[in-house]
Amino acid sequence: MTDPAGAPPASEPAPGAVISARHLTKTYQLGEHAVHALRDVSFDIQRGEFVAIMGPSGSGKSTLMNLIGALDTPTSGELSINGAAVSSLDKDQLADLRNRTIGFVFQQFNLLARTSALNNVKLPLSYSRDPAKQARGDELAAQKLQDVGLGNRMDHVPSQLSGGQQQRVAIARALVNSPSLILADEPTGALDSETSLEIMNLFRRLTESGMTVVLVTHEPDVAAHARRLLRVRDGRIVEDRPTAEGSLRASVSTPRPPSSRCG
Amino acid sequence: MLRSVLTTLGIIIGVASVIVMSAIGSGASKQIEDQISSLGTNQLTIFPGSANVGGRQGGFGSAPPLTEKDLRAVRDGVTGVMAASGNLNGNANVVIGNANWSTQVQGVGSEIEQVREWSVVKGRFFDAREAASGAKVAVLGDTVANELFGAGDPVGATVRINNAPFQVLGVLAKKGQAGGRDQDDVVMVPISTARSRLVGRLGAPDQIGSLLVKVDPRYNITEVQADIERVLRERRRIGADKDNNFIIRNFAEFLETRNQAAQTLGLLLAATAAISLVVGGIGIMNIMLVSVTERTREIGLRMAIGARGGDILGQFLTEAVLLCLVGGLIGLTLGAGVSFMVAKLLSWPMHISPVIVLVAIAASASVGVVFGFVPARRAARLDPIEALRYE
Ligand SMILES: Nc1ncnc2c1ncn2[C@@H]1O[C@H](COP(=O)(O)OP(=O)(O)OP(=O)(O)O)[C@@H](O)[C@H]1O
Ligand SMILES: [Mg+2]
Numbered sequence: 001m002t003d004p005a006g007a008p009p010a011s012e013p014a015p016g017a018v019i020s021a022r023h024l025t026k027t028y029q030l031g032e033h034a035v036h037a038l039r040d041v042s043f044d045i046q047r048g049e050f051v052a053i054m055g056p057s058g059s060g061k062s063t064l065m066n067l068i069g070a071l072d073t074p075t076s077g078e079l080s081i082n083g084a085a086v087s088s089l090d091k092d093q094l095a096d097l098r099n100r101t102i103g104f105v106f107q108q109f110n111l112l113a114r115t116s117a118l119n120n121v122k123l124p125l126s127y128s129r130d131p132a133k134q135a136r137g138d139e140l141a142a143q144k145l146q147d148v149g150l151g152n153r154m155d156h157v158p159s160q161l162s163g164g165q166q167q168r169v170a171i172a173r174a175l176v177n178s179p180s181l182i183l184a185d186e187p188t189g190a191l192d193s194e195t196s197l198e199i200m201n202l203f204r205r206l207t208e209s210g211m212t213v214v215l216v217t218h219e220p221d222v223a224a225h226a227r228r229l230l231r232v233r234d235g236r237i238v239e240d241r242p243t244a245e246g247s248l249r250a251s252v253s254t255p256r257p258p259s260s261r262c263g
Numbered sequence: 264m265l266r267s268v269l270t271t272l273g274i275i276i277g278v279a280s281v282i283v284m285s286a287i288g289s290g291a292s293k294q295i296e297d298q299i300s301s302l303g304t305n306q307l308t309i310f311p312g313s314a315n316v317g318g319r320q321g322g323f324g325s326a327p328p329l330t331e332k333d334l335r336a337v338r339d340g341v342t343g344v345m346a347a348s349g350n351l352n353g354n355a356n357v358v359i360g361n362a363n364w365s366t367q368v369q370g371v372g373s374e375i376e377q378v379r380e381w382s383v384v385k386g387r388f389f390d391a392r393e394a395a396s397g398a399k400v401a402v403l404g405d406t407v408a409n410e411l412f413g414a415g416d417p418v419g420a421t422v423r424i425n426n427a428p429f430q431v432l433g434v435l436a437k438k439g440q441a442g443g444r445d446q447d448d449v450v451m452v453p454i455s456t457a458r459s460r461l462v463g464r465l466g467a468p469d470q471i472g473s474l475l476v477k478v479d480p481r482y483n484i485t486e487v488q489a490d491i492e493r494v495l496r497e498r499r500r501i502g503a504d505k506d507n508n509f510i511i512r513n514f515a516e517f518l519e520t521r522n523q524a525a526q527t528l529g530l531l532l533a534a535t536a537a538i539s540l541v542v543g544g545i546g547i548m549n550i551m552l553v554s555v556t557e558r559t560r561e562i563g564l565r566m567a568i569g570a571r572g573g574d575i576l577g578q579f580l581t582e583a584v585l586l587c588l589v590g591g592l593i594g595l596t597l598g599a600g601v602s603f604m605v606a607k608l609l610s611w612p613m614h615i616s617p618v619i620v621l622v623a624i625a626a627s628a629s630v631g632v633v634f635g636f637v638p639a640r641r642a643a644r645l646d647p648i649e650a651l652r653y654e
Contacts, residue, residue, distance in 0.1 A: 071567060071647050092571045099569020106651070110564045127569040173568070 015083070018180050018212045019045040019068050024077035026063050026235075037063040039235040041077070047180070050207040051214045052223035052243070055232035061216045062185055064232065068214065069102055069183045070094045082180050099127050103174025105184035105215075109166045111158040111173075118154040121145055121172045128177060144172035148202060164195035171202060175211075182206065184215040188222050200225040270550040271590030273543025274630060278591045278623045281536040282598025286615045287605060288529055305480050305515075306378060307488055309337075309495070310473040312510040326508035327499065331469040334372075336498055341490045343482030348372035349454045349471025353462040357407060357450055358423045364410045368424065368450045370457020378477040386418035386433025389453055397455040401429040405437040405447035424450065427460055484513065540626055543590065544634035551583050551638035562642050563650025576643040583635020584628050591627025595620060 014020045026038040037060045045051055045068075053061050066072040067079055070086055071094075079086045082101050089097060098104075103124075111120045121141035125133050133140065145154055148168040158166050167187060174182050182203070188196035196219070203213045204225055217223050227246030231239035311326040331349065338347040351370035356363060373394040375381065381388075389400050401424065408417050417431045429452065438446040452461070454471060478487045488511055495509055555562070562575055570578075599615060606613035 066648050069567070092573070095566065095569050095571040095574075098567060104567045106564075110560060110651070112561060112564075123565070124568040127565070127571070127574055177569075 014044045016046070017044040017080070018047050018049075018082060019043075019214075020078075020080040021068070022078040024064075024067060024074045024079060026060070026067065026072070027075045036235050038067070038074070041235070041237055043230065043237060043240060045181075045212060045214065047212055048207055048210050049212050049214075049228055050204065050226045050246075051228045051230060052226035053214065053216045053230045053232060054218070054220075054223050057218075059232045060235040061232050063235075065183055065185050065214070065216055068181075069104060070097050095127070096129060099124060099129075099177060101180045103171075103177070103179040103182045105167070105170050105174050105182060105187045107186040107189040109158070109163075109170045109190070111166055111169055113158055116155050116157055117145060117150060117161070117169045117172075118142060120158070120169055121176050123173060124177045133177065140176055141172070144176045145169070147175070148172045162195075163191050164198055167191060167195075167199055168202065171199070175206070180212060182211060182213045184213065186216055186218065188217065188219065193221070196222055266550065267586060267589075268593075270546045271543070271586055271593070273539060273546045274587055274590030274627055275543075275594040275597060277536055277539030277543050278594025278627060279598035279601065280539065281532065281623055282595060282615060282619065283601045283605065284532045284535075285529065285619045286598070286602035286613045287611060288532060289614045289616055289619070305478040305484055306513075307476040307478060307484070307491065308473055308512045308514055309476065309491065310510055310512075312508055328465070328467050328470045329472075329474050329509070330467050331471060333495060333498060334471060334474055336494055337474065337476060337491055340494050341487060343479050343487035343490070344476055345479040346374040346377040346477040348375040348378050348475050349473070350375070350475055351454050351457045351462055351470070351472040353457060355425045355450070355461055357411060359411050359420060362411045364407055366404075366407050366448050366450055368452055368457060368461050370454035370461065371451050372454055374477075375451070375475065378475045381438075382436045383433040384436045385416065386431070388451075389432055394453040395455055396453075397459055398453055399427060399429045399456060399460075400432045400453065402433045402435055402451045403431060404435050404449035404451075406445055407448060407450055408434045424452070425461055488513065536626070540630050543587075544630040547583055547587060547630065548634040548637060550586075551579060551635055552641070554582075555579065555638050555642045558642075559645065559650045559653035562645050563647050563653065566645070566647035567651060572643040575645075576639045579639035579642045580632060580635050583639065584631030587627040587631030587635075588624065591624055594627070595623055598623075 021044070022042050024038055024041040025036070028035040028037055041064065053064065055061050063072075067074055067086075068081065070081060070089075073087055073094075081097060084097060086094070086097075111117075112123070118138065118141050121144055122137045125137045125140065128134055142151070142154060145151055148171055150165060150168055150172065153161060153165060153169075158169070161169065167190075171182075171187075174184075184203070187203075188199055191199065200222060203215070207213050207227075213226075215222075215226070223229055224243055224245060226243055227249055229239065229241055229243050229246075230237055309329065311328055329349070334347055334349050338344050348371050353368050353370070354365065355368040356365050358364075371394075373389055373391045376383070376388050383402065386402070388402055389398065393400055401422065403411070403417055403422075411417065411422065412420070417434060420431045421428050422431060423429070435447065435449075435451070458465065458468075458470065476487075476491065478484045492507065492511060496507065499508060501508065565575060565578075602613050602615060605611060
């Protein structure tokens with residue numbers, strides 16, 4: 001009963017949930033033709049969860065990520081991010097919500113070329129409405145780069161970094177403003193399997209320290225690192241269950257040290 | 264980088280041409296102002312004008328010449344005339360030893376000092392008696408003194424002017440350039456001497472080429488001018504229905520008119536500048552639109568991590584303004600350089616006023632704001648999802 005994946009969502013947003021989705025639909029109108037990208041999707045994601053979303057191409061995964069990332073608003077249904085109802089927010093408030101609450105990680109990294117790792121990581125702080133954070137930009141960015149193991153690469157520009165390193169810079173950027181939620185749409189899509197493992201281990205460590213991570217992936221190996229799996233098909237959630245990893249964790253009250261894991 | 268510089272070319276050229284034109288233009292009007300003060304204020308020049316005989320307009324100087332008698336009539340018969348001098352010009356070769364200098368010789372009366380506000384820095388000017396008696400004395404302009412004597416003292420020396428010996432009485436204070444002419448390249452001799460030795464055939468034995476009058480500043484110069492006109496018409500027996508056969512010119516007024524012409528030129532210049540800045544602005548708008556398109560993904564990313572539409576607008580406006588300011592500064596430097604070169608090569612006076620520099624900078628910044636707005640707004644209105652997906 002502590003397993004959030006098992007409990008069917010109530011019609012009211014769950015208090016304390018990082019994400020609470022109720023009957024979300026998203027319909028794109030292409031001329032006469034309506035594309036139902038999402039149909040009646042409901043779920044909750046609690047703090048510290050590590051969720052993988054899988055599904056065939058065109059099933060609505062990215063559409064869902066855009067909604068829970070406050071980049072887009074649903075056609076109908078209710079979505080709360082950290083208790084704030086997204087539909088009641090205007091564009092600027094959505095931007096501020098993204099800045100404070102959400103860290104994005106993209107398949108193509110989306111780092112600014114000709115800009116040092118440090119300044120790339122600092123970027124979200126320049127849009128912070130908190131002057132104290134802006135003032136501490138260098139310090140916070142350097143700290144996050146240390147955390148992802150790139151303390152010695154701060155002055156490197158993206159072209160001087162490997163794909164995995166670039167993605168770690170992007171993760172540091174997503175973390176720099178201490179968000180509640182990391183959203184990653186195919187973060188390992190452009191990386192080889194070894195580097196993917198590195199990135200997934202980084203995400204796992206983040207969730208162990210309380211960060212919430214939701215990622216989209218096509219690779220079962222990658223999804224296996226998460227603890228909960230949402231499977232989407234034709235705009236609906238067709239499966240919501242703990243992964244093998246998740247079941248294991250649920251049965252063991254204290255997490256095992258990482259060194260004892262294999263895989 | 265190269266592309267940006269090419270784009271700002273419009274602004275660069277616009278600003279540079281404004282600077283050059285205004286440097287030269289305001290140099291000219293500054294020169295006019297200087298000229299007005301160097302000519303002396305409250306001064307009237309009278310010379311024989313075209314005679315209107317039986318409806319036929321004669322050429323310049325075809326009217327009867329002015330004479331010493333006219334001068335006396337004006338000086339003694341018109342209230343408000345402080346001083347008056349005849350003036351008869353010719354060119355002559357001035358020689359001392361091996362040094363030789365070709366210059367303008369002005370035959371003038373002793374009152375010229377007062378009329379033209381000349382002063383003597385060394386020695387003295389000739390007095391009224393010398394002026395009337397045809398004494399062979401001369402006062403040298405600064406340039407002539409330098410050319411012939413260098414650092415030496417000319418006072419007391421004897422120079423030969425057109426082969427006749429003249430004693431140098433003094434040296435005039437430096438006056439500088441006026442109308443592209445060196446006012447110090449001159450030798451002044453008594454008008455009576457000039458008449459007999461230096462200028463050719465004359466229309467009257469006591470002829471003066473022109474009559475220079477200094478009006479007492481306590482009198483109204485227009486009224487004094489009308490009085491002089493009345494006296495001269497009477498003396499020259501001009502009927503009430505006939506036009507003057509002489510011209511009275513208020514030189515300061517004349518220069519004032521030229522100054523106004525310079526201002527009109529300035530207006531024209533402003534129009535040219537506006538056009539080139541608009542052309543430059545369109546270039547800026549173009550490159551900013553290209554830049555917004557090229558950086559669509561970056562804009563999407565910035566929006567995803569929390570940039571508001573206003574932040575993006577501000578960013579692109581700032582870039583447009585900076586681009587324009589850089590162009591403006593390059594144009595400023597270029598313009599100043601070209602002005603300096605023009606001033607050097609054509610020995611034209613140059614003056615870059617701080618006002619025009621500020622105006623140029625403000626104008627380039629405004630071009631950035633105005634023409635950067637459309638691209639910046641386009642960037643700010645992008646949809647973050649589509650921008651992120653843009654290839
Ligand atoms: N802006 C849009 N306009 C019209 N249709 C859209 C738009 N965005 C997405 N769709 C449609 O919505 C459906 C879901 O798209 P979405 O991008 O969410 O799929 P996905 O699961 O992320 O696929 P993939 O695995 O290929 O990334 C697709 O049919 C897509 O064509
Ligand atoms: Mg997708």
